[in-house]
Amino acid sequence: MKKDKTNVGSRTVLTAMIILLLTITGACSKTEAPTPDEEKTGQFSIEFDNIMGEETLSFEPRVYKNAKGESFRIKLLQYFISNIKLYKADGSSYTVPQDDSYFLVNAADRTTRFTKVKVPEGNYEKVEFVIGVDSARSSMPVEKRTGVLSFNPEEGHEGGGMYWGWNSGYIFFKMEGYCELISDNQQGDPTGNKQFKYHIGGFGGYNAPTLNNIKTITVDLKTAGTAQVRKGLRSNVHLFVDIMKIFNGPHTFSIVEHPNVMFSEYSVNIANNFPHFFTHDHTENFVKSEDEL
Amino acid sequence: MKKIFVLIGIVALVWACKKGEDSIPDLFTGFLKPNNFPEPTYNFSRNMITKEGFELGKRLFYEPRLSRNNTVACGSCHIQSAAFTHHGHDVSHGIDDRLGIRNPMPIMNMAWQKEFFWDGGVFDLDLAAVNAITNPVEMDETVPNVLRKLRAHPDYPALFKKAFGTDEITDARFFKALSQYMLMAVSNNAKYDHVMRKEAGYAFTEQEQKGYLFYQKNCSSCHNEPLFTDRSYRNNGLSPNRANDTGRDSVTLNPADRYKFKVPSLRNISYTAPYMHDGRFLTLNRVIEHYRTGMVDSPTLDPVFRQADGSLGIKMSDTEKDNLIAFLKTLDDRDFLTNKLLAEPEINSGFVVN
Numbered sequence: 001m002k003k004d005k006t007n008v009g010s011r012t013v014l015t016a017m018i019i020l021l022l023t024i025t026g027a028c029s030k031t032e033a034p035t036p037d038e039e040k041t042g043q044f045s046i047e048f049d050n051i052m053g054e055e056t057l058s059f060e061p062r063v064y065k066n067a068k069g070e071s072f073r074i075k076l077l078q079y080f081i082s083n084i085k086l087y088k089a090d091g092s093s094y095t096v097p098q099d100d101s102y103f104l105v106n107a108a109d110r111t112t113r114f115t116k117v118k119v120p121e122g123n124y125e126k127v128e129f130v131i132g133v134d135s136a137r138s139s140m141p142v143e144k145r146t147g148v149l150s151f152n153p154e155e156g157h158e159g160g161g162m163y164w165g166w167n168s169g170y171i172f173f174k175m176e177g178y179c180e181l182i183s184d185n186q187q188g189d190p191t192g193n194k195q196f197k198y199h200i201g202g203f204g205g206y207n208a209p210t211l212n213n214i215k216t217i218t219v220d221l222k223t224a225g226t227a228q229v230r231k232g233l234r235s236n237v238h239l240f241v242d243i244m245k246i247f248n249g250p251h252t253f254s255i256v257e258h259p260n261v262m263f264s265e266y267s268v269n270i271a272n273n274f275p276h277f278f279t280h281d282h283t284e285n286f287v288k289s290e291d292e293l
Numbered sequence: 294m295k296k297i298f299v300l301i302g303i304v305a306l307v308w309a310c311k312k313g314e315d316s317i318p319d320l321f322t323g324f325l326k327p328n329n330f331p332e333p334t335y336n337f338s339r340n341m342i343t344k345e346g347f348e349l350g351k352r353l354f355y356e357p358r359l360s361r362n363n364t365v366a367c368g369s370c371h372i373q374s375a376a377f378t379h380h381g382h383d384v385s386h387g388i389d390d391r392l393g394i395r396n397p398m399p400i401m402n403m404a405w406q407k408e409f410f411w412d413g414g415v416f417d418l419d420l421a422a423v424n425a426i427t428n429p430v431e432m433d434e435t436v437p438n439v440l441r442k443l444r445a446h447p448d449y450p451a452l453f454k455k456a457f458g459t460d461e462i463t464d465a466r467f468f469k470a471l472s473q474y475m476l477m478a479v480s481n482n483a484k485y486d487h488v489m490r491k492e493a494g495y496a497f498t499e500q501e502q503k504g505y506l507f508y509q510k511n512c513s514s515c516h517n518e519p520l521f522t523d524r525s526y527r528n529n530g531l532s533p534n535r536a537n538d539t540g541r542d543s544v545t546l547n548p549a550d551r552y553k554f555k556v557p558s559l560r561n562i563s564y565t566a567p568y569m570h571d572g573r574f575l576t577l578n579r580v581i582e583h584y585r586t587g588m589v590d591s592p593t594l595d596p597v598f599r600q601a602d603g604s605l606g607i608k609m610s611d612t613e614k615d616n617l618i619a620f621l622k623t624l625d626d627r628d629f630l631t632n633k634l635l636a637e638p639e640i641n642s643g644f645v646v647n
Contacts, residue, residue: 141339142419142465151423151436151464153444158427159437165423167414167544206416207408210545265546 036121036230043234044227045114046084046127047293048105049281050077053244057107060178066247068254072179072196077107077243078160079173080133080148081115083216086227087126094119102133104148104157114236114290124227125220127237131274132172132214138203164201164263172213173200173274175246179255188259196259198246200267211263213271217278225283234287240279249273320634321347324404327481329489329519333404335418335476340469342476345456350474352452353467355637358442359422360388360432367425367471368637370397374630376561377401377478383572387431394536396572398557399565401480401629403472405520411554411570413526414544418475419468436464443467480560480629481519488623489519497623503613504620511607512559512617514597521559521624527595528552530588530605534571551593563625577621581614 050057052064052074060073081103084096096117103115115129133149142151149170150156157163162171175198182188182196189195202211219239221227227235247253251269261267284293321344326333340346353359355368370385371377377400379385385397395411409415415424425431426439443449443462450460457466487495497505508516517523526541533539533552541550554570568574574583588598588605598605609617629635 139416141336141417142468143339145464151440151468153437153441156437156464158423158435161435163423163427165415165420165425165427166410166412168416168420168423205545207413208541208545208547208550210547263543263546 034230036123036228038120038122040121040231041118042121042229042231043116044086044119044124044229045116045234045236046081046129047236047238048081048113048115048241049238050105050107050113050241050243053242053248057243059108064244066244066255067252068247070179070181070247070255072177072255074107074175074177074243075195076160076174076176078162078175079105079131080157080162080170081105081129081131082133082137083128083130084115084117085128086119086122086124087128088122089125094122094124098137099146102137102148104160104162106160114293119229121229121231124229124235125222126218127221127227128216128218130214130216131277132201133170133203134214135203135212138168138170139206164199167263168206169201169203169263171199171201173271174198175243179259181256182259183256188256196255197262198260198270199262200271202263202267202271211265211267213267215271215274217275219278219280221280221283224280225285227283228285230286233285234290236284236287236293238281238284238293240281241277242279243277245273245276246270249276320632324476324479327479327486327519329486330402330481331405331519334407335404335472337404337476340419340472342473343456345452346470346473347477349452349456350470350472351635352638353471354474358446359426359434359439361434361438362388363442364388365432367400367422370431371400373632373635373637374564375399376480376564376626376630378565380564380566383567385431387428388433391430391433393428393430394534394538395570396567398555399561400475400478401560402520402558403475403478405524407524408555412541412544413555418472419465421475422468422471436467440464440467474635478629478635480626482628483560483626484623486519486626498619500616500619501623502620504616504618505623507609507613507617508620511609515556515595516559522556525556526550526553527556528591528593529554529584530590530594530598531569531573531583532589534573536571538571540570549593552591553593559621560624561626561629562621564630577618581609581617585609585614 057074060075063071063073065071082101083098084101085093087093096119100117104112106112137149147155148157151158162174164171177196178194179196180194182194184190184192200213202213204210204212221237227237229235247255251273253269258266261270287293324337324342355366357363357366359366365388370379370387372380379397384393384395386392398411403418409418409421410424415421423436426434426436440462449462453462453466454460456470484495488497515523515525515527539551541553542548562577566575568580574580584607586606590605600608
């Protein structure tokens with residue numbers, strides 16, 4: 001009986017201990033995400049995960065088909081992301097210092113898919129970024145064009161040909177590939193290589209106004225996961241970037257009819273599809289290492 | 294006494310040798326704004342011209358490594374003896390003898406330009422080189438690759454160190470050195486300039502003076518003094534060429550800019566033939582005949598060419614034409630063509646000039 005009592009007692013102690021343990025564990029996980037301290041900074045990234053409709057994206061020889069029923073292959077895909085801004089629930093925002101806010105996503109190099117920046121601790125519900133390079137930076141002198149905006153080997157953009165030398169403008173979005181339906185004449189690809197080229201840019205002009213294809217994208221994070229930025233940890237907003245939307249967006253077009261679109265009025269239609277590329281899939285918070293992503 | 298003479302002789306010889314080695318510092322004066330010129334538009338505070346920076350820029354200007362197969366330098370198509378144009382070529386031939394669609398503009402008085410090239414597509418002199426380097430019919434190369442070649446070259450790291458303090462070869466330093474050379478290409482020693490500066494011994498002849506007055510009345514609204522360009526873009530009534538080059542419109546995509554091209558300077562006009570954006574006119578006489586009788590009407594034709602009687606162009610008698618040509622020749626600046634400061638350094642000789 002005494003033993004029983006002891007048993008009951010030990011069970012009570014055990015229960016109490018479990019409760020205590022749970023409390024401690026709870027407290028511990030809470031210490032991982034204490035109230036954000038705006039004086040501290042944590043790491044934040046947006047992940048640009050390129051997809052093709054309901055499939056993953058890969059380069060040729062993989063074949064995709066657009067809404068017009070045209071089969072095509074991808075050879076090259078690169079685009080600039082810049083001017084990252086984060087919003088909290090109360091409407092306040094943090095703009096990443098502009099000098100640190102330029103990225104070149106190259107689908108051929110998976111390490112370029114993250115736009116890594118440092119931001120104050122906080123719970124962010126909305127992110128904003130530009131696909132392209134803003135007109136202010138596009139007008140700046142050479143010494144202000146650093147990192148991916150420079151012409152330097154290893155870090156710059158021109159190895160990827162993301163610049164028009166003749167009009168001093170960055171190419172915001174560049175995609176090239178093949179479609180066997182393209183004609184071999186001037187309206188198609190006179191080299192007979194069946195290539196399509198979409199080089200979309202236009203920052204609005206320096207002295208004279210012209211094309212402005214700069215698109216600001218806003219992504220609401222409330223449904224698929226807010227970004228909780230904490231010191232020493234990383235918050236990663238994982239976006240799907242559906243490249244198929246270039247053909248199948250609100251402006252649906254045929255590769256054969258428009259195999260080459262560069263600095264021309266028609267490029268406006270393609271740039272208008274850009275905002276429809278992006279969906280927020282999920283957010284990974286309190287990440288300790290990029291290997292977890 | 295004899296010893297003293299020998300000593301003086303030796304000293305003089307040593308001094309002469311030194312002078313020979315260092316002949317450039319005697320020529321290099323830095324950038325000087327000519328008295329009769331307006332304030333430059335280039336922002337020198339971002340790129341102070343130094344002797345070392347200029348010398349590096351000069352070497353780069355004549356460096357064929359700027360092209361894909363190391364055959365074409367800036368100086369291949371911008372030849373000093375032709376006021377830095379490509380004499381005798383309607384359009385330039387670049388790498389592998391590929392032809393472009395435009396006549397190279399002279400590199401002259403660049404510090405006063407707001408925009409560059411016939412269509413004004415480039416708005417910063419520091420970025421002008423990218424156009425030629427990356428154009429598939431000019432140098433067909435990329436800037437990062439040029440920088441790689443310069444970094445691997447035995448001379449350039451030291452030259453960049455002399456110019457910029459460290460041997461780092463970056464895009465900004467590369468572009469700025471090239472700009473330093475181009476900015477020093479100032480042409481302001483034509484007879485016209487001597488006359489305007491009221492220098493002793495210089496005066497227009499009677500014919501030149503009559504030509505000057507005709508110019509002022511009929512040409513100066515676009516080719517205004519002292520740069521002889523208002524740096525605007527205008528349609529001067531040329532028929533569209535086979536390439537259907539629409540000029541400024543290709544940069545602005547504005548139909549109102551169709552067939553408009555940069556108003557070129559009239560300075561060094563005798564040396565910059567052939568004329569117009571596609572080099573279609575071989576002689577100055579033919580250029581003036583175009584304005585007299587050859588204009589083609591189009592919606593964007595510059596209104597200055599529409600006369601009250603409905604005719605197009607500039608009316609002039611044969612005598613007025615002769616006078617005008619006599620005046621235009623006073624804009625030739627031989628000093629600019631022979632200025633040793635700007636001459637190709639011997640070290641770079643060996644690239645194709647033809």
